[in-house]
Amino acid sequence: MTASENQTHEGPPDLIVERARLAPGTNTGTGTGTVVAELVDVVVRDGRIVTLGPGVGAGVAARERIVADGGLITAPFTEPHSHPDKALSRRSIGPQGLPSPLTDRPSLMQRQRDLKATFTREEVADRAGAFLRLAAAQGVGTVAGQTDIDTVTGLTSFEGVMDAREAHADLLDLRVTAFPQEGLVQDPGAYDLVAAALAAGADRVGGWPNNERSPEDQLTHLDQVFELAERFGVGIDINIDYFTDPTERLLLPLAERTLAHGMRGLVNANHVGALETYAEDDARKVIEKVAEAGITVTVCPTNLSGSRPYRGVSRAADLLAAGVTVAAGTGNLQDNWEPFGNLDPLDTARLAWHAVPLSDEDDQGVETAWRLVTDHAARAAGVPFGTLRPGEPADFVVLAATSLTHALRNEPGPRWSIRGGRIVASCRGEIWTAPIPEGVR
Structure with a gap:
């Protein structure tokens, strides 16, 4: 989907999450456990995911934007x-x-x-x-x-x-x-x-x-x-x-x-x-x-x-x-x-x-x-685990952590909770460790 297709006569999308990494086990509609190596964007309008994929939010204006920088995105x-x-x-x-x-x-x-x-x-x-x-x-x-x-x-x-x-x-x-x-x-x-x-x-x-x-x-x-x-x-x-x-x-x-x-x-x-x-x-x-x-x-x-x-x-x-x-x-x-x-x-x-x-x-x-x-x-x-795919409700969480290991270490960093396409809650913290070199786990 192109930028012009994303930004229709209805106005800009409500939310774009840019360059997120799907957490292992995320269901994108092609089966639980789907692994997408590329970073993805998520485009949200009217409480639902419009599109999800690499670069689909690039150059698209949105009412709110989260730059994940490789952070994990998961169902709540x-x-x-x-x-x-x-x-x-x-x-x-x-x-x-x-x-x-x-x-x-x-x-x-x-x-x-x-x-x-x-x-x-x-x-x-x-x-x-x-x-x-x-x-x-x-x-x-x-x-x-x-x-x-x-x-x-x-x-x-x-x-x-x-x-x-x-x-x-x-x-x-x-x-x-x-x-x-x-x-x-x-x-x-x-x-x-x-x-x-x-x-x-x-x-x-x-x-x-x-x-x-x-x-x-x-x-x-x-x-x-x-x-x-x-x-x-x-x-x-x-x-x-x-x-x-x-x-x-x-x-x-x-x-x-x-x-x-x-x-x-x-x-x-x-x-x-x-x-x-x-x-x-x-x-x-x-x-x-x-x-x-x-x-x-x-x-x-x-x-x-x-x-x-x-x-x-x-x-x-x-x-x-x-x-x-x-x-x-x-x-x-x-x-x-x-x-x-x-x-x-x-x-x-x-x-x-x-x-x-x-x-x-x-x-x-x-x-x-x-x-x-x-x-x-x-x-x-007793509830289903959420699905991240076009047409589904935009309910998900974005973490600063770029891997499950980093997530469980729970290093301070931003976290956003999205429900119905809105950022309903978040928490933020300063990173207290030195930057981790590329390739080091």
């Missing part, structure tokens, strides 16, 4: 596991007079109950909105967020998160999981509250069956999660076998129920730390069943720290080798459980490279680490 990142209702609530622990510091799990659980009992719809919406704006600035296009629903917070947290979702729909998509943090059996009333949230627009049903008091109640919890999923026609986003505790054995029942209910590919399991403790033969059998059920597994690299027993990162490498889709997520962010976090998927990918670990893979596992926060994360969130 996905945050596959987070808690936007709790995010940034750590600042309230002191003012509420809650005990600190704490290290044991029961005390931390009680402090969380006490904290969320003070939440208001407006305050949750404010914090969740800040969380979503931060995610968008980091290049995240979809957030999968669990929201506590129980007899402590009622629907307050859910309603606040839904308000934030509506207010920030121009920045990103938020898929809300109705999450019965306190249980379904031991917290009478939670089942009806979760049902109400699903009726009001929650995207998936969550659960934490290990938190029930007896093995029988744990299985009942699982059954009720599947009952709610079928009743409302939604997928499942469940926390299961949370700790590195060999007595936690609910992943196999989850896989069996997934198959029995015909929900293959509709279930995401978070954490799955206990799998680390299984004997090799037991682990292999469970992993085979998880693969058969099409369950995605989301791990949080930050789970290597914190309370005891620590939560772990499951057998992520073994799951990947068996064909299971594994994603990496943030989990908690500046709340009762985690004082840190910045929602940057590149930091998550780098931490996962160490934690999984991926250093023994071909090309040192960098591409696998990247996939944990791109197409794998999208599948775990």
Whole structure:
């Protein structure tokens, strides 16, 4: 397409990205994994990609322009596991007079109950909105967020998160999981509250069956999660076998129920730390069943720290080798459980490279680490991974990094988030390293 064809009577394009490098795994319409060695321009008008290819934006005036200089362009990142209702609530622990510091799990659980009992719809919406704006600035296009629903917070947290979702729909998509943090059996009333949230627009049903008091109640919890999923026609986003505790054995029942209910590919399991403790033969059998059920597994690299027993990162490498889709997520962010976090998927990918670990893979596992926060994360969130081709919505991210290795190093530099053809968020930083000579990785 020539410059004159690009600049029609409709006026100049809304946006041109100049000299970008398609990230490995980018789908350009000719198959995922397409590699285009040349740098490409992307021309955008009316919220859609008009054309994409080497030099197609040269000499064309545009309302906005990004000069990528060889930086990567990719479909937006996905945050596959987070808690936007709790995010940034750590600042309230002191003012509420809650005990600190704490290290044991029961005390931390009680402090969380006490904290969320003070939440208001407006305050949750404010914090969740800040969380979503931060995610968008980091290049995240979809957030999968669990929201506590129980007899402590009622629907307050859910309603606040839904308000934030509506207010920030121009920045990103938020898929809300109705999450019965306190249980379904031991917290009478939670089942009806979760049902109400699903009726009001929650995207998936969550659960934490290990938190029930007896093995029988744990299985009942699982059954009720599947009952709610079928009743409302939604997928499942469940926390299961949370700790590195060999007595936690609910992943196999989850896989069996997934198959029995015909929900293959509709279930995401978070954490799955206990799998680390299984004997090799037991682990292999469970992993085979998880693969058969099409369950995605989301791990949080930050789970290597914190309370005891620590939560772990499951057998992520073994799951990947068996064909299971594994994603990496943030989990908690500046709340009762985690004082840190910045929602940057590149930091998550780098931490996962160490934690999984991926250093023994071909090309040192960098591409696998990247996939944990791109197409794998999208599948775990239950959404398609974006496509960059003419006619498709202009939703993508442009990085300063010119390779996946440089991206995971996360050297300071500009980053642009484009949604519907508009630059909706960006972050910038000065390069703190000396220029890298050509040809040096």
